[in-house]
Amino acid sequence: MIKITKYRDEEEDLRVLWLRVSKNIPYTENMDRNAFRSAYLENAMAENVCFLAREGKRLVGAAAVHIYAGWGAVLQLWVPHDELGDEKSDLLLDRTIKLCKEEDIQKISPKPLLGSPAYIEFFKSRGFTVNEEYPEGLWMVANLAKVPNPEVPEGVIITFTDDLEKSGDIEGVARLDAEIAREQLDLEVDVGKNIRALRDEMLEENVVYGIAKVGADIVGYSRTIFADLLSGENIVKNRGLAVGEKFRNRGIGEAVLVASMKMVKERGKDKMYISTHSKNPARLLYERVGFETIEHVPSLIFQIESGAEHGHRIPKSCNRRT
Numbered sequence: 001m002i003k004i005t006k007y008r009d010e011e012e013d014l015r016v017l018w019l020r021v022s023k024n025i026p027y028t029e030n031m032d033r034n035a036f037r038s039a040y041l042e043n044a045m046a047e048n049v050c051f052l053a054r055e056g057k058r059l060v061g062a063a064a065v066h067i068y069a070g071w072g073a074v075l076q077l078w079v080p081h082d083e084l085g086d087e088k089s090d091l092l093l094d095r096t097i098k099l100c101k102e103e104d105i106q107k108i109s110p111k112p113l114l115g116s117p118a119y120i121e122f123f124k125s126r127g128f129t130v131n132e133e134y135p136e137g138l139w140m141v142a143n144l145a146k147v148p149n150p151e152v153p154e155g156v157i158i159t160f161t162d163d164l165e166k167s168g169d170i171e172g173v174a175r176l177d178a179e180i181a182r183e184q185l186d187l188e189v190d191v192g193k194n195i196r197a198l199r200d201e202m203l204e205e206n207v208v209y210g211i212a213k214v215g216a217d218i219v220g221y222s223r224t225i226f227a228d229l230l231s232g233e234n235i236v237k238n239r240g241l242a243v244g245e246k247f248r249n250r251g252i253g254e255a256v257l258v259a260s261m262k263m264v265k266e267r268g269k270d271k272m273y274i275s276t277h278s279k280n281p282a283r284l285l286y287e288r289v290g291f292e293t294i295e296h297v298p299s300l301i302f303q304i305e306s307g308a309e310h311g312h313r314i315p316k317s318c319n320r321r322t
Contacts, residue, residue: 001055002053002054002055002060002087002088002091003053003054003055004051004052004053004091004092004095005051005052005054006049006050006051006052007041007049007050007051007052007062010052010059011033011036011037011041012033013059014040014041014050014052014059014062015033015036016059017059017060017061017062017078018036018040018062018078019230020080021078021079021080021081022078022230023230024081025113025114025115025116025230026114026115026231027114027115027139027229027235027273028229028230028231029227029228029229029230030228030229030230031204032204034203034204035204035205038197038200038201038204040064040076041064043066043197044193044194044196044197044200045066045068045189045193045194045197046066046067046068046074047066047067047069048064048065048066048067049064049065049067049099050062050063050064050065051063051065051092051095051096051099053079053088053091053092055088060079060088061077061078061079061083061088061089061092062077062078062079062092063075063076063077063078063092063093063095063096064076064078065096065099067103067105068187069187069188070185070186070187070188071107071185071186071187072100072105072106072107072108072109073096073099073100073105073107073108073109074108074109074110074111075093075096075108075109075110075111076110076111077089077092077093077110077119077122079092081116081118081119082118084118084119084122085122085125089122090126093126096108097302097304100304101304105304106303106304107301107302107303107304108128108301108302108304109131109299109300109301109302110123110128110300112137112297112298112299113297114139114295114297115295120297120298120300123300123302124300126302127302128300128301128302129300129301129302130298130299130300130301131299131300131301133279134277134278134279134299135277135278135279135298135299136277136278136296136297136298136299137275137276137277137278137296137297137298137299138275138276138277138278138283138293138295138296138297139273139275139293139294139295139296139297140273140274140275140276140286140291140292140293140294141271141272141273141274141291141292141294142261142271142272142273142274142286142289142290142291142292143270143271143290144261144264144265144269144270144271144272145270146290147258147261147262147265147289147290148258148288148289148290149258150251150254150255150258150289151251151255152251152255152259153250153251153252153255155214155215156212156213156214156219156252156255157212157213157214158210158211158212158213158255158256158259159210159211159213160208160209160210160211160259160260160263161208161209161211162202162206162207162208162209163202164198164202164209165199165202167211169209169211169218170195170198170199171191171195172211172217172218173198173209173211173218173221174191174194174195174198175191175218176218176219176220176221176242176244177189177194177242178190178191178194179244179245180242180244180245183245205225205227206225206226206227207223207224207225207226207239208223208224208226208260208263209221209222209223209224210222210223210224210256210257210259210260210263211256212243212252212255212256214247218244219243219244219246219247219252220241220242220243220244220247220252220253220256221240221241221242221256222238222240222241222256222257222259222260223238223239223240223241224236224237224238224239224260224263224264224272225237225238225239226267226269235271235273236264236269236271236272236273237272237273237274237275238257238260238272238273238274239275241253241256241257241274241282243256253282253285254285254288254289257285257286257289258289260272261289261290272291274286274291277299278296
């Protein structure tokens with residue numbers, strides 16, 4: 001018999017389950033205990049909830065839920081992919097939907113996973129539909145053998161740092177993130193929490209920031225991660241490219257991204273990866289500087305206001321596309 005409970009400090013059991021489920025998912029980053037805790041249990045940008053599925057004393061599945069105020073919930077289901085659709089995966093999904101109803105959360109989106117069609121099909125079969133706003137995630141790669149050489153816009157200075165505290169840039173980056181979240185996602189992000197999240201990131205990951213300034217003001221940045229994967233491979237990812245609204249369409253984003261590509265090449269790497277979605281205007285920029293799409297991942301969503309728990313009835317919107 002499967003029993004669903006809320007997480008209560010069973011961190012080591014949970015991390016072992018995550019390792020078992022994630023080891024066959026391409027491009028999954030290896031995480032030590034601190035990084036795992038920050039990413040899934042103590043994410044500073046969200047309310048974190050985790051449900052556990054146990055069969056007797058054995059942990060057999062889990063649902064990690066991140067709730068973003070004013071937006072909705074992001075769900076990652078940790079169940080071996082050849083067992084998706086069994087009792088534990090259904091019970092974990094039902095409990096997540098129940099939580100969202102209790103907290104008046106309007107929508108749930110499963111975190112996209114690369115190379116995992118069974119994961120996508122499970123959610124589709126349970127009433128999730130393609131998110132029309134962000135219909136498809138893209139995983140892109142650039143070969144760094146030949147990096148373009150655009151001019152840096154006049155008055156813009158680009159520098160690199162692996163320590164935003166020492167460079168004095170941490171508050172500026174946090175404020176720019178908050179400004180963009182407000183503008184693009186209608187999310188109110190606490191700058192103090194964002195600073196704490198940036199500190200955690202610097203402690204737990206090999207990250208380099210490319211900072212674009214006009215005078216003393218940070219107007220854009222590129223975040224580059226040198227990541228060790230569960231497969232044993234080490235890859236380089238761009239995990240954030242941002243330019244303030246008043247400074248867009250001046251070539252600043254292209255300049256700081258290309259500068260980051262050159263920095264990565266100088267460190268001996270021949271490829272750089274980036275994740276985006278099909279409707280992101282920056283996709284054209286990525287393609288212009290040499291990124292090509294190597295995998296498409298559907299972006300799914302479940303609208304709470306039009307649906308019910310999947311075991312009872314399917315939202316009418318699900319009939320449009322599967």
